[in-house]
Amino acid sequence: MKRMIQLTVACVAVLAVVPTATFGEVIEVGDLNIIDDLGNPSDGLRYLDMTFSAGLSQAAALANAQSTYSNARLATPDEFDNLFEASGIQLNGPIPASAGFTTGTSVSLSTGANYDGGALAAALGLTVGNNLIVYTDPDGSDDTSSTRDLLQFGPTFVFVAQFSGVPSSNGGWLLVSDAAVVPEPSTYAGLLGITCVSLLAYDWRRKRQQAA
Incomplete structure (x- = not known):
């Protein structure tokens, strides 16, 4: 009986410190930034x-990433929008992050209180001169008259812009690899609960067998 009480107390203590689930964030894990945002x-x-x-061309960037992550690829327009949503960037208006893949002039996406203060840019790992440039190059040309070719993150803003030239050292391409399984904290709690119940049941059966 004493051992069962000890096990019960230990399980309750462990479950009490398991964090509650949080959603809508980007988790940094080494050189990966994983969206943890249910839904x-x-x-x-x-x-x-x-x-x-x-600072690499699109082809060189892909080759470089694929040397470490074989299935690395360019992020899609929708994945740009999903990353903004998960990182907490609020848009000034109806124009989304994926506007970098469409035609049009330069336009502001998020400023002031709507912006995340550059946290997403910092998470992506390149903040030369407090700015980060992410290329989209929707038409593969250097024509600045019709396309939005990049997103520029600063300390207080992010906007999509026209561009002519090749990526510089403070700019690159948004690359992704395959989806990762990211257990929510609530899942950990469930697994711990099942484990504790199993341990208690095993201890109870063992004591009954010894008493028989």
């Missing part, structure tokens, strides 16, 4: 640190 279509998707693509 987000990209929940679990692994965004690669920008160091894989800084």
